[in-house]
Amino acid sequence: MREYKGVIHAHTLYSDGTGTVADLVRAAKAAGLTYLAITDHNAFHPEEAGWRDGVLVMMGEEVDDDEGKEVKGGHLLALGTREDVTHLRHDFQRLIDRINEVGGVSFLAHPLERNSKYMPDTYSWRDWSVRGYTGIELWNHLSEFRGYTTSIPKVLAIAFFPHWFTQGPWPEVLALWDRLMEEQGRPIVAIGGADAHAQVYGLGPIKRKFMPYELTFRSVTTHVLLDEALSGSDAASDERALLNALRSGHTWVGYERLGPTDGFRFWAVSGGREVIMGDSVAALPVALHVAVPDDGDVRILRNGQVVAQTFGRELSKEVEEPGVYRVEVWRRRWGRPRGWIFSNPIYVGR
Ligand SMILES: [Zn+2]
Ligand SMILES: [Zn+2]
Numbered sequence: 001m002r003e004y005k006g007v008i009h010a011h012t013l014y015s016d017g018t019g020t021v022a023d024l025v026r027a028a029k030a031a032g033l034t035y036l037a038i039t040d041h042n043a044f045h046p047e048e049a050g051w052r053d054g055v056l057v058m059m060g061e062e063v064d065d066d067e068g069k070e071v072k073g074g075h076l077l078a079l080g081t082r083e084d085v086t087h088l089r090h091d092f093q094r095l096i097d098r099i100n101e102v103g104g105v106s107f108l109a110h111p112l113e114r115n116s117k118y119m120p121d122t123y124s125w126r127d128w129s130v131r132g133y134t135g136i137e138l139w140n141h142l143s144e145f146r147g148y149t150t151s152i153p154k155v156l157a158i159a160f161f162p163h164w165f166t167q168g169p170w171p172e173v174l175a176l177w178d179r180l181m182e183e184q185g186r187p188i189v190a191i192g193g194a195d196a197h198a199q200v201y202g203l204g205p206i207k208r209k210f211m212p213y214e215l216t217f218r219s220v221t222t223h224v225l226l227d228e229a230l231s232g233s234d235a236a237s238d239e240r241a242l243l244n245a246l247r248s249g250h251t252w253v254g255y256e257r258l259g260p261t262d263g264f265r266f267w268a269v270s271g272g273r274e275v276i277m278g279d280s281v282a283a284l285p286v287a288l289h290v291a292v293p294d295d296g297d298v299r300i301l302r303n304g305q306v307v308a309q310t311f312g313r314e315l316s317k318e319v320e321e322p323g324v325y326r327v328e329v330w331r332r333r334w335g336r337p338r339g340w341i342f343s344n345p346i347y348v349g350r
Pocket of ligand 1: 062075109110123
């Protein structure tokens with residue numbers, strides 16, 4: 001299989017980011033990304049899409065019904081729509097249905113956020129009646145910091161040493177993901193979201209550009225596995241291949257600041273047939289296998305509960321029970337365990 005590293009969820013000057021698409025492409029190239037999914041707020045600019053300096057730029061949108069502070073539905077990431085879907089932002093079910101009709105994918109952005117005295121506004125998902133979305137943003141890199149802004153010294157520390165704070169997806173978002181898959185009885189794909197803005201924040205005389213684009217692109221990524229290599233020239237077909245892999249959950253979320261996650265694999269063998277993360281396998285028993293590029297605390301979870309765990313680079317487990325099996329890898333860094341790799345599940349016995 002071919003593996004590609006990219007970043008989903010970035011803002012440019014078309015909404016509240018601080019760089020042009022060309023600026024983001026430069027940062028993506030420097031960070032070693034193959035693809036970059038730009039998602040400006042209610043703004044669609046397909047003319048910017050394509051292979052640019054070795055980076056496949058996909059132009060999506062972050063559609064929201066945010067009017068003032070009153071968010072009714074939430075923020076929805078839409079990719080591969082080939083049309084502007086902003087006009088449906090007051091009816092999230094119609095919006096999701098339309099994205100599916102035109103062959104796109106959709107993800108609930110920062111589905112649960114924590115707030116603080118200093119950042120009281122949150123943009124959590126609110127309309128939980130909707131169905132049919134592709135998945136959720138399991139880990140929104142920017143949103144996580146919001147929850148840590150509990151005092152002025154912490155706000156300052158976050159501005160200068162953000163990596164001291166980054167720990168992983170909120171436990172309540174991991175639990176939400178497991179619950180949604182159980183309730184809806186279908187695959188729900190997890191992606192990482194950078195939510196890159198590179199905005200300048202001020203606290204009195206102190207001004208600081210928080211998480212510049214290149215640093216953000218070296219942080220929370222989404223790795224994609226494809227059967228065949230991207231062409232590097234035919235942007236339309238390459239984008240389709242990436243979208244298909246995202247839709248299938250052939251992906252994992254990596255936090256590259258703890259070490260490159262390239263080479264991670266989670267696969268299952270059942271009756272001589274091999275499947276990878278995102279796939280389903282019906283016949284029991286199933287042998288699950290995990291390979292990690294470097295040492296970590298490797299866990300296999302079934303329906304959100306740890307069923308196998310080791311410290312190292314490999315873990316295998318034969319399972320007899322149906323369930324949603326996924327992998328988490330944690331590493332100890334800067335004094336505490338931090339999330340490194342979060343795989344999409346293998347659905348066993350469906
Ligand atoms: Zn948002
Ligand atoms: Zn955003």
